[in-house]
Amino acid sequence: MSYNFDQIIDRHNTFSNKWDQTEKLFGDKDALPMWIADMDFPAPPEVIQALRERIDHGIYGYTLKPDSYFQALIDWVERRQGWTIQKEWITSSPGIVTALSILVSTLTEPGDKVLIQTPVYPPFFQVVKRNKRELVTNELQLENGRYTIDFAQLEQQFKAGVKMMLLCSPHNPVGRVWTKAELERLGALCVQYGVIVVSDEIHADLLFSGHVHQPFAPLSEALLQQTVTCYAPSKTFNVAGLKSSFVIIANDALRAKYDEMLYNLNLESESFFGVSAVEAAFRHGESWLISLMEYVEENLQLLLDTFAKRIPQIEVIQPEGTYLVWLDCRKLGLDSSELHAFMCKKAKVGLNQGTAFGTDGAGFLRMNIACPRSILVDGLDRIERAVNEAFPQK
Ligand SMILES: Cc1ncc(COP(=O)(O)O)c(C=O)c1O
Structure with missing residues (x-):
């Protein structure tokens, strides 16, 4: 099937954050x-068709997430990233920024150090500061037009007592798709210093030729137990407005803490339009x-x-x-x-x-x-x- 990406669709007056301000x-x-x-x-087109069917039904009530919805995600991650996830590990969030904030607030204590790698997506700063945690910035190094991790500084920072790291993988805005070797080196330090990793992999599907996304959690059993993966169809299929995101946590205790807050805020339910659109995207997109x-x-x-x-x-x-x-x-x-x-x-x-x-x-x-x-x-x-x-x- 061919798609016409040259087509211009006027987005003015559609309440578009990008075009209407x-x-x-x-x-x-x-x-x-x-x-x-x-x-x-x-x-x-399959996503649009799934949404059309939901619209045409005419009743927009409370919505369940069927098994097939989870299976579509499991199959996609397995096929695209080579990572087999269990259904019990999957929890949710309307958006990834919401998930980041819940994770900071439930898996760390006020005053704990949370590390980010700058320059980075602005809400990474905000979720740390607004939750009254101490922000630690590990500056990425720009050499010969490419950013890399300053591991020496990172280790010093971990040594000084970092509780959590927010990893942006692939990285917005510097565009790095971290290599397996880089992530393994980072992972070894996280294990050594007991740092919980929140790996925001929202850009995992958007790769240029020659680059492969390596999910962080499955690098080792130890990392699987101390990593939370944030993942969503929103960037991949341009459905950010549907507010359907996934949080993958293999560690039962960490997941229980996250879910407690998610349910407390009543944020666990799926959006009416999200459920079919997301399944269609992962199955057919x-x-x-x-x-x-x-x-x-x-x-x-x-x-x-x-x-x-x-x-x-x-x-x-x-x-x-x-x-x-x-x-x-x-x-x-x-x-x-x-x-x-x-x-x-x-x-x-x-x-x-x-x-x-x-x-x-x-x-x-x-x-x-x-x-x-x-x-x-x-x-x-x-x-x-x-x-x-x-x-x-x-
Ligand atoms: C790294 C990263 N995380 C999260 C988001 C946004 O997530 P959401 O809209 O689901 O809150 C973005 C959007 O640009 C992003 O670049």
């Missing part, structure tokens, strides 16, 4: 939004996903060529996964707010400001390339014009 966020209603992590593509990633990879190639040939003042950190691109704009010599203002006002493109991902994001921007090619070309043209006018190539 352009003026408010970027100060110009004509700025092109290329920021928040959802895609400008429709979900797989694979060929769509393969085509999607081919298309996004062509977008990435176009972007890489464009920056290299026409906008060399900005360096692209080449992502190995996700559809988010981390742009190193430090050579422009602008501070963070000047850089953001320049992109909004001069280029008229709405990007994420690097400092939202931590102080080590200063001078960077994040760009979402999961859009029809013509939108990407428009965005790149706008950036090229503005940058070359203000910062002519020498």
Whole structure:
């Protein structure tokens, strides 16, 4: 089956977080939004069909999760990631950020140290701070255009008593798909120092050629017992608004603590639309996903060529996964707010400001390339014009 990812679907006036607050966020209603992590593509046709059937039924009451729903996830993770999960390990959350916050609040105590690897997805900071835990930041190291883990610093931090680590794998925004060797080295330290790992693997299915996602938990029996995996169809199939996510916890005691809070808040029930859409996505969405990633990879190639040939003042950190691109704009010599203002006002493109991902994001921007090619070309043209006018190539 072929899919038309070139088709432009107008998202204005659909209550879209990305498209309906352009003026408010970027100060110009004509700025092109290329920021928040959802895609400008429709979900797989099988997902839309499953939703249509639910709509047509007309009664939108309380909803159960059938066995087939869990089995669809189990089969998908086994097939795509080579990890066999048991049904009893699977619990849920409306969204992954909700799960992260519940995990921090139930598996650590106030004042405990929780480690994150910066620059990173902004809610990682917030769930630690809002739960009154001590934030420990392990800065990723940028060398030759690629980020790596500073294991020496990490070990010192673990030694000083870290209780939990929030791992972003694949990593947003730096685009790393951590290798098995890196994860094994990290895992050995987590076991040695008894650190609980919350592995946010929401981007696990969004991989560019040559990169393989290694789930963290099954690396060893010890890690399986001290890891919580957060996983969801929301990025993979562009269904974030359905609010259906999974939390996989093999350790009974950890899962009981998580579930106690989940049920206390009455967050365990599935959304009416989520249940069929998620099952349809995992059962039937694979060929769509393969085509999607081919298309996004062509977008990435176009972007890489464009920056290299026409906008060399900005360096692209080449992502190995996700559809988010981390742009190193430090050579422009602008501070963070000047850089953001320049992109909004001069280029008229709405990007994420690097400092939202931590102080080590200063001078960077994040760009979402999961859009029809013509939108990407428009965005790149706008950036090229503005940058070359203000910062002519020498
Ligand atoms: C690493 C990571 N975790 C979680 C989320 C969002 O999760 P949710 O919308 O399910 O709360 C995102 C969205 O961009 C993300 O990049």
